[in-house]
Amino acid sequence: MQYREDKKCGNKLSVLGLGCMRFPGGIGRIDKEKTEALLLKAYKHGINYYDTAYLYPGSEEVVGEIFAKHSLREKVYIATKLPQALCSSNSDFDKYFNIQKKRLHTGYIDYYLMHNFTDYAQWEKLCGLGIEKWITEKKNSGEIKQIGFSFHGPYSEFIKLLDNYNWDFVQIQFNYINTNYQAGTEGLLYAANKGLPIFIMEPLLGGKLANLPPSANEVFQKVQPGSTGASWGLRFIWDFPGVTLLLSGMGTEAQLEENVKLAETSMPNSLTEVERQAIQEVKAVFNKNYKVPCTGCNYCMPCPKKINIPACFEAYNASYAVGLMSGIQQYMTTIGGTSNFAHYASDCIECGKCESHCPQHIEIRKQLKAVKKRLQFPGTKALLSLARKVMAKRM
Numbered sequence: 001m002q003y004r005e006d007k008k009c010g011n012k013l014s015v016l017g018l019g020c021m022r023f024p025g026g027i028g029r030i031d032k033e034k035t036e037a038l039l040l041k042a043y044k045h046g047i048n049y050y051d052t053a054y055l056y057p058g059s060e061e062v063v064g065e066i067f068a069k070h071s072l073r074e075k076v077y078i079a080t081k082l083p084q085a086l087c088s089s090n091s092d093f094d095k096y097f098n099i100q101k102k103r104l105h106t107g108y109i110d111y112y113l114m115h116n117f118t119d120y121a122q123w124e125k126l127c128g129l130g131i132e133k134w135i136t137e138k139k140n141s142g143e144i145k146q147i148g149f150s151f152h153g154p155y156s157e158f159i160k161l162l163d164n165y166n167w168d169f170v171q172i173q174f175n176y177i178n179t180n181y182q183a184g185t186e187g188l189l190y191a192a193n194k195g196l197p198i199f200i201m202e203p204l205l206g207g208k209l210a211n212l213p214p215s216a217n218e219v220f221q222k223v224q225p226g227s228t229g230a231s232w233g234l235r236f237i238w239d240f241p242g243v244t245l246l247l248s249g250m251g252t253e254a255q256l257e258e259n260v261k262l263a264e265t266s267m268p269n270s271l272t273e274v275e276r277q278a279i280q281e282v283k284a285v286f287n288k289n290y291k292v293p294c295t296g297c298n299y300c301m302p303c304p305k306k307i308n309i310p311a312c313f314e315a316y317n318a319s320y321a322v323g324l325m326s327g328i329q330q331y332m333t334t335i336g337g338t339s340n341f342a343h344y345a346s347d348c349i350e351c352g353k354c355e356s357h358c359p360q361h362i363e364i365r366k367q368l369k370a371v372k373k374r375l376q377f378p379g380t381k382a383l384l385s386l387a388r389k390v391m392a393k394r395m
């Protein structure tokens with residue numbers, strides 16, 4: 001495993017960190033046995049950074065339980081996040097922090113983040129509730145080692161956040177598609193110039209850069225036959241000397257093995273000019289094929305009308321990247337079109353609850369209308385209802 005130094009405190013961090021939002025079994029339905037095997041394997045391969053959050057259903061509990069069971073707590077760095085959007089009084093900071101320590105079976109957190117800042121006003125609100133004094137106390141008592149924030153807002157807000165507090169590290173979304181989006185390359189370089197350790201999330205854009213449209217994949221195959229989309233995505237990140245580590249949510253042991261191998265050999269400034277050019281070409285193809293930049297993070301869920309928002313967007317994107325029929329088929333399957341509990345994009349009542357939670361700032365209501373227009377036809381609901389009745393009779 002390759003390690004890079006956290007220059008603020010001297011920790012040697014594995015360049016590959018384990019993102020703990022999606023574990024085997026899926027969000028909210030974690031398969032403990034498989035997750036235990038995955039975490040132990042990650043540790044065995046030298047991964048020493050594990051990133052969870054209060055808001056990842058069941059994740060802190062599972063991580064805490066497994067590390068305690070195998071006496072690994074002192075041997076790894078745990079990162080978790082304050083659900084800052086839920087905090088409305090000073091006592092909330094301790095309330096959530098104490099629950100997190102209990103879930104994680106620990107008395108201290110190595111890397112503690114304000115979860116999902118999108119603008120500076122969120123930090124100002126927390127300051128009004130006394131967060132600065134609270135952080136100082138927690139750092140003095142040793143309960144928090146390093147303090148940072150994860151970010152999904154525009155570049156200008158990122159700079160304001162960096163310039164107005166003495167952070168120990170930052171976590172940003174970055175990948176070769178998002179170089180001019182959110183903090184982007186400029187934000188990354190700005191933070192690096194300040195000497196801040198930089199942790200990258202969404203290096204593969206929710207898996208999309210691992211499953212490229214065929215026309216994009218062809219470009220990479222010409223340069224490096226047999227290479228995977230994931231390898232290009234991860235190598236792009238590690239090529240930046242300012243990046244300390246990237247987080248990858250590795251749902252299977254095979255994915256873990258592949259990423260570990262890449263982490264061992266991907267050094268800063270190692271991409272060739274030909275490889276950089278190929279990435280630019282793929283970026284152009286990708287942008288043409290993918291319409292909605294949904295990463296499948298699920299932050300917009302649950303929807304009161306039970307619409308599976310990320311699944312609708314996945315099917316919609318597939319209808320452009322793979323083919324219209326394929327997209328329709330995927331849409332009908334994921335919305336449960338053949339069951340009695342189908343929830344269509346057209347069921348949206350435009351309450352808007354989902355949009356404020358989306359880190360990608362997707363206009364969900366507007367895009368669901370586009371999904372309906374492309375993947376649903378007049379009479380789709382009636383037709384599927386008829387099909388269900390016929391099938392029920394036959395059974």
Ligand code: SF4
Nearest residue numbers: 303348349351352354
């Ligand atoms: S706006 Fe539509 S998709 Fe979003 S939460 Fe409301 S009903 Fe669900």
Ligand code: SF4
Nearest residue numbers: 294295297298300358
């Ligand atoms: S619509 Fe936004 S919040 Fe919902 S899954 Fe996609 S990226 Fe995440």
